[in-house]
Amino acid sequence: MKRLGFIVNPLAGIGGRVGLKGSDGQEIVDKALRLGAVAESPRKAVETLKELLTIRDQFELITYPYDMGENEAKACGLDPKVIGTIKKGRTTAKDTRQAAKDMLDLKVDLLLFAGGDGTARDVFIAIGNGIPAIGTPAGVKIHSSVFATNPRNAGIIASSYLVGDVSSVRLCEGEVMDISEQAFREDRLEARLYGYLKVPCVRELLQDVKGMTHPEEGMAQDALARDVLDIMEDDVLYIIGPGSTTRWVMDRLGLRNTLLGVDAIYNRELVGSDLSEADLLKLMRGRKTKIIVTVIGRQGFLFGRGNQQISPEIIRRVGKENIIVLATKEKIVGLGASRLLVDTGDPQVDQMLHGYIRVMTGFGERMILRVAS
Amino acid sequence: MKEIRKLRRFQAPVWSEPVVMEMGGPGERGILVPESEDEIKATVGEAESYIPRQMRRQAPPKLPELSQPQVLRHYLHLSQQNLGMEENIEIGTGTATMKYSPKVNEMLVRLPQVTEVHPLQNEQTIQGILEIVYQLDMFLREISGLDRFTFQPSGGSLATFTNACLFRAYHGSRGELPQRDEVITTIFSHPCNAATARAAGFKVITLMPDENGYPDAEALKSACSERTAGLMITNPEDTGIFNPKVKTFTETVHAVGGLCFYDQANANGLLGITRAKEAGFDACHFNLHKTFSSPHGSFGPGCAGYGVSEELSKFLPVPVVTFDEEAYHLDYARPHSIGRVREFFGNIPAVVRAYAWIRSLGAEGLLESSRVAVINNNYLSKLLLEIPGVVRHYDENEFRLELTRFSWEKLKEDTGCGTDDVRRRMTDYGLQGHFMSHHPWIVPEPFTPEPCETYSKEDIDYFAAVLKQISHEAYTNPELVRTAPHNATTHKPDSAPLNDPKKWAMTWRAYVRK
Numbered sequence: 001m002k003r004l005g006f007i008v009n010p011l012a013g014i015g016g017r018v019g020l021k022g023s024d025g026q027e028i029v030d031k032a033l034r035l036g037a038v039a040e041s042p043r044k045a046v047e048t049l050k051e052l053l054t055i056r057d058q059f060e061l062i063t064y065p066y067d068m069g070e071n072e073a074k075a076c077g078l079d080p081k082v083i084g085t086i087k088k089g090r091t092t093a094k095d096t097r098q099a100a101k102d103m104l105d106l107k108v109d110l111l112l113f114a115g116g117d118g119t120a121r122d123v124f125i126a127i128g129n130g131i132p133a134i135g136t137p138a139g140v141k142i143h144s145s146v147f148a149t150n151p152r153n154a155g156i157i158a159s160s161y162l163v164g165d166v167s168s169v170r171l172c173e174g175e176v177m178d179i180s181e182q183a184f185r186e187d188r189l190e191a192r193l194y195g196y197l198k199v200p201c202v203r204e205l206l207q208d209v210k211g212m213t214h215p216e217e218g219m220a221q222d223a224l225a226r227d228v229l230d231i232m233e234d235d236v237l238y239i240i241g242p243g244s245t246t247r248w249v250m251d252r253l254g255l256r257n258t259l260l261g262v263d264a265i266y267n268r269e270l271v272g273s274d275l276s277e278a279d280l281l282k283l284m285r286g287r288k289t290k291i292i293v294t295v296i297g298r299q300g301f302l303f304g305r306g307n308q309q310i311s312p313e314i315i316r317r318v319g320k321e322n323i324i325v326l327a328t329k330e331k332i333v334g335l336g337a338s339r340l341l342v343d344t345g346d347p348q349v350d351q352m353l354h355g356y357i358r359v360m361t362g363f364g365e366r367m368i369l370r371v372a373s
Numbered sequence: 374m375k376e377i378r379k380l381r382r383f384q385a386p387v388w389s390e391p392v393v394m395e396m397g398g399p400g401e402r403g404i405l406v407p408e409s410e411d412e413i414k415a416t417v418g419e420a421e422s423y424i425p426r427q428m429r430r431q432a433p434p435k436l437p438e439l440s441q442p443q444v445l446r447h448y449l450h451l452s453q454q455n456l457g458m459e460e461n462i463e464i465g466t467g468t469a470t471m472k473y474s475p476k477v478n479e480m481l482v483r484l485p486q487v488t489e490v491h492p493l494q495n496e497q498t499i500q501g502i503l504e505i506v507y508q509l510d511m512f513l514r515e516i517s518g519l520d521r522f523t524f525q526p527s528g529g530s531l532a533t534f535t536n537a538c539l540f541r542a543y544h545g546s547r548g549e550l551p552q553r554d555e556v557i558t559t560i561f562s563h564p565c566n567a568a569t570a571r572a573a574g575f576k577v578i579t580l581m582p583d584e585n586g587y588p589d590a591e592a593l594k595s596a597c598s599e600r601t602a603g604l605m606i607t608n609p610e611d612t613g614i615f616n617p618k619v620k621t622f623t624e625t626v627h628a629v630g631g632l633c634f635y636d637q638a639n640a641n642g643l644l645g646i647t648r649a650k651e652a653g654f655d656a657c658h659f660n661l662h663k664t665f666s667s668p669h670g671s672f673g674p675g676c677a678g679y680g681v682s683e684e685l686s687k688f689l690p691v692p693v694v695t696f697d698e699e700a701y702h703l704d705y706a707r708p709h710s711i712g713r714v715r716e717f718f719g720n721i722p723a724v725v726r727a728y729a730w731i732r733s734l735g736a737e738g739l740l741e742s743s744r745v746a747v748i749n750n751n752y753l754s755k756l757l758l759e760i761p762g763v764v765r766h767y768d769e770n771e772f773r774l775e776l777t778r779f780s781w782e783k784l785k786e787d788t789g790c791g792t793d794d795v796r797r798r799m800t801d802y803g804l805q806g807h808f809m810s811h812h813p814w815i816v817p818e819p820f821t822p823e824p825c826e827t828y829s830k831e832d833i834d835y836f837a838a839v840l841k842q843i844s845h846e847a848y849t850n851p852e853l854v855r856t857a858p859h860n861a862t863t864h865k866p867d868s869a870p871l872n873d874p875k876k877w878a879m880t881w882r883a884y885v886r887k
Contacts, residue, residue, distance in 0.1 A: 051789070054852075152789045164867075329579075333813040338581030338589070356595035364576040365567070367560075368592040 002059040002110075002162045005103035005131075006049075006080070007123070009096055009115035010067040012139040013040035026092075041138035044151040045072040045114035048136040051155025052162075053077070059162045062108060064099045067091070072114075093122050100126035107131065110200065112158050114151070117141040117178040124176045124195050132171050132198045134158055143299060146174035146197045161200040173244050174199040177296070177306075193260055193296065193306040196244060220328045221245055223363035225252040228292065228326065237283055238265045239314070241293035241307045245326050249292060262309045277311040289318050295327040295359070300335040302371065303353070304343030312346030320352060325359045332359065332367055339370040377838035383803030385862045388450040394881045396447065397439035404441070454862040456805050458668070464753070464836045465799065465807030467776040467823030468563075468611060470641050470663035478666070478729045482722040492717035496703050502721060503701035506694045509728045513678045516739070517637070517657050518650025522680040524661075524719040525690045529638040530565040531714055532658035532677035533605060535690060536634045537573035538711040539656065539681065540603045542688040543632060546709065553602040557626070559588040561610035564811050566636055575602055582815070586614045586767030593625055603632035608652075609642065611811060611821065612766070613750065613773030623653030632656070632685075638677070640664045641825055642747045642775030645740030649680075656681045665727035676723035690714050745826035746775045749833060753777075753824045756837035762787060762844045766816050776823035778816050785818050790847040790854045792818040797865060798846070798857035802839045 014032045049072060052059075061080040063069030066088050073080040084102055086095050096119055103111050104127045111131055113123050116139010123133055135147035136154040148154035173196035180192075225248035232238065240246050240263045250257035253268055261274035264283050272283055291314075296305050302325060303310060315323070325340075332338070342353045350373045359367045421429065439447075463471040481487070490499050510522040526532040537556065544550040556570035559580045567577045578596045583589045588606070604626040609615040616622070623633040635649045635657035641664050649657040658679040661667045667676065681689060691710045692703035703718075734742065754777050757763050762784025765777065785791040796806030810819035824833050847854045858864060870876035878884035 150786065156789065329813055332581075333815060338583075356592055358578070358596075361579070364571055366555075366576065366578045368578060368580055368589070368596045370589070370592065 003106070003108040004052075004059050004061050004158065004162060005100075005106070005108035005111040006045075006061055006063040006069045006073065007096060007099045007103070007111065007113040007115075008041055008045045008064075008067060008069045008072055009113070009119040009122075009138070010039050010042055010091060012115035012119055013044075014038075039067075041114045041136075042067055042072050044136055044138040045069070046075050047151040048112065048114065048155040048158070049073060049076045049078060051152055052159050055159055055163050059109075062103065062106065064095070064102075068095065068099060093118065096122040097126045103127070104130045110134065110158060110161055112136065112154065114138040114154075117144050117176075120144045120146050120176050120197070121178050121194050124197055127197075128195070129198055132161070132200055134161075134199055141179060143177040143179060144175055144197075146176060146199050157200060170201050171198040172201045173197070175244075175296070177299075193242060195260065220330070220362055221248040222252070224326055224328065224360060225249045227360060227363045228324065229253070231324075232268070233290075234267055235288070236266075237271070237287040237289040239263075239280060239289060239291045239310060239318075240265060241291065241310060243294040243296070243306075245294035245328070245331070246292055249326075260306070262307065275309060277309050277314065280309065280311075280314055284314070284317065288322075290322040290324060291315070291318050292324045292326060295325065295331060295335070295340060300337065300339065300341050302340045302342050302357075304341075304345065308345070312344040312349040315344060315349050316346075316352065320357070323353075323357070325357060327359050327361060329361045329365070329367070332361060332369065339372050342371055342373055377835055380835075380839060380842055381803045382860075383801060384860045385456070385800075386450070386453045387862050388454060390447060390450050392881075393437050393439070393444075393447055395437075397437050397443060399438060401438045401440050401443075403439060403444060456800065456803070456861075458805070461803055461805050462828060462832045462836050463805050464822050464824040464828055464833065465796070465805055465820070467778075467808050467821035468639055468811075469669065469808065470639050470660075470775075470823060470825050471669070471827070472641075472663070472666050472825050473827040474666050474668045474726065475730065475733070478726045481729055482725050487722065487725055496701065500701055503694050503703070505728050506718065506721075506724055507696050507701055509678065509724055509731070510680075510694065512728070512731050513659060513680055515736075516640075516644060516648070517659075517680050518648040519654075519657060519680040520683040521686040521689065521693070522678045523689045523693065524676055524678055524724050525713065525715045526658070526677040526679050527715050527720055528662075528675035529563065529636070529658065529660045529677055530569060532638075532660075532679040533563075533565045533634070533636060534569035534572060535679050535711070535714050536605065536656050536658070537570045537575065538714070539685060539688045540570075540575070540632055540634075541573055542709065542711050543685060544602055546688075549630070550602075553600055553631070555596075555598075555600045556602050557593065557596050557604045557606075557631075559606050559610060560813075560815060561586075561588070561612055562605070562607040563611070563636055563638060566605040566607070566634075570605055582612075582767075584767075585769055586612050587616050587618070588622070590618055590621060590625075593622060597625055597629045597631065599629060601626060601629050601631035603634060603655075605634045605636060607636040607638070609774040609776075611778055612770075612816070613775065613777040614767060614770045615642075615774050619652045627653065638663055639775065639823075641823075642743055642750075644743040645736060646743055650682075655685055661723045661727040666730040667723040667726040674720045674723050676720040676727075678727075692718070694718070742826045743775070746824075749824040749826065749828060750775055750777060752830070753822060753833050753837060756833070757822070757840065760837070760841045760844045761848065763840070775825065776821055778810065778819055778821045780816050781818040781820060782816075784844060784847055788847040788851045788854075790851050792820050794854045794857065795840070795843050795847070796820070797861075798843045798854045799839060800858040800861040802842070804836065804839055 011029055014037045061073055061078055063073055063080045063082055064084045065082050065086055068091055070082050084099055100123045111133040113119055114136040120135055134154055134157050136151045137147040148157055176194045176197055228249050229252055242260050247257045255270045258274040264272040272279055295302055342350050344350055353371050356368050357371050359369055361367050458471050486501055513522045526535050544553045554576055555578055556575040557578045558566045570577050580588045580592045608619050626633050633654045635654040637657045638660040640659055658677045661676040662669050687709040688711055690713055691705045691707050695702045695704045751772055757779055762781055764780050764783050781792045781795055792809050799806045807820040807822055878887055
């Protein structure tokens, strides 16, 4: 029998309705509660679980005590196996991490969690690539591509994954993104890519799970990488931005890649890994340079999110015509709007990037997209 | 809307029939061939002796062995389990124009003058057929404004491929092919435009829509350069939105030396209203099995009329049917031709049907058919937009042409039932499930009905009433919709293996092996 791990972050989303832009940290939670906030995530978690009632005999539900899953499961009439211990009343990020770690140790078939970007980060820290996971969107910030569009769809994805032939369902990489709440409260958007969770791709629901890698996307990304190799010139320094799309180029070249950092190659050899702005400027000296970047799924950012090492100064020196943008067609469609965003920190450089840019979307396939701020 | 009192209760037959390969038994035969007479045997010997030894099979082919009644029964059962275009109100299958094919035209294509001719006959003996081909060419010239048509492509994609080959030949003849390696299309054009341009060796640049659903004219300008070989687009696009700036599109592409191709596979809202020539196109094609009433044929009798300007006509596939005021000829002596794209002259029965259909309607009739198609579509839009759960993107375009792309996005959000669930449930009411969208899905949870001039107001009312009922079911009993169909021959199939090449079997042999 398949086993489903289930974790609720009962405080996720609590800051949303009262305008606090997030729920990270004790102080904010207290403030939210004082403002009369009601936790949203238990209700949403129940909505998700209801989708699993029709297959209740076909899987075992394993969860954490009280409002971290037990209460929600019982509210639906499910009879879960409860593991772990927590203090009743107030849970913390540590509890989420411990619970996810326990699910990893138990090797559950799928981990279903309810929360927001912060919860996804905690889950990622605990399980990495170990087991597949899917998120019920219940937080204030949902920038990660590991969530279904609504709680019900999370249940449908989980249900399809559990009753289907697990070996035939492809797993895709969903981006775990989070933004700094502190900065967000000050009206700045600082987003970071923290890594990738393995997420089941259920065909009928792909449209919903926007920004997530398409099941056939491995093929598309590899084809894209081959095309990049075809147009790669000798004696040119290539700055390789972060992300899973650019990684395929490095894989094709057989070079070590920094998933969340910036690397550089010259004549198909690695000349620097996980580089800072200063490292890059040094490497660029006396060399013609091109930048290979991808688009951040769902948000559409080209520069200024997760690749700040490629600074305005570097972009200015390289020039717009030497920027090679890679993104599969599915990723572009998943943006929902046909424009890309830049926020380099330098308005002049942003201005320089505005207008239209070519995006390589497949072998011999391009799209034209507008760049805006 | 006419009140539909009662929806049809439909129940498809279920024969649970095995595939023909698993039927019958050793030695069963449909026809028993009599033994040859001794005298004949003695004179000519065994038939086998005429086949060289190394070419003889070691074992007989593994074919099913059945009697005639068994075969007849089997295929009748299969046909009953089908939900064909002529059995249902097939408004759902938009972009494909499921148009009624007048039965009198079937009598024409079954005349021995059509069925009993051979394409290698001397052209003097098939003057009648050649005249029909030539006349249809003349009709399509008038309808499009272009200068010469071929009917060799056996479908829309083969026509767009023919076009991509013509682009190649044209630029090659000017010595510019190495430089001009890019073809521009739009995301809402039929994907065969991008695919066939790629197959012909071009890089493809795709334009996304602007906020109003039109292809982005500024993006086109930025895409155009000395590398542009041409533009391949549909208009109206899959959304049913007609791009009124299409002339500036062709001008932009011509200004950099590119050619313009107008995919008019479905021209059902345009006959007698707008023409490819006036919009500035150098080439276009019509699917005779859509706009011109020939039936769709599952790789069978499809046929596309592909037409070009005078300047491009020397590149057309051979043979071209010509007329010298006395007789019709098959012209093979065309040194610039791209060659053949299909055997002989294409699917002649489709040409005959299209010819007869146009002759029966005349110019006014064609215009009328397009007008009715457009009115039907806008009437249906009004009905559908009143159904809870249905939305339409780019809604500022109030009127659409012959079809509209709608979305069940709201229904999915509210009830969990999406477009795939609805289309399966439609079968329970005796309707073919609606076409969703070409890929990728830009409009979420899409569906694309097309109530062409074939359908009466009652038909359209019924179609809308079924969707209204399914929406009601989704809001009150979503499980019913999600587990549909309940009255069809097959139930909800598992679509996962479709994505897994390990599970594909295109032949019986592959099926047995896997």
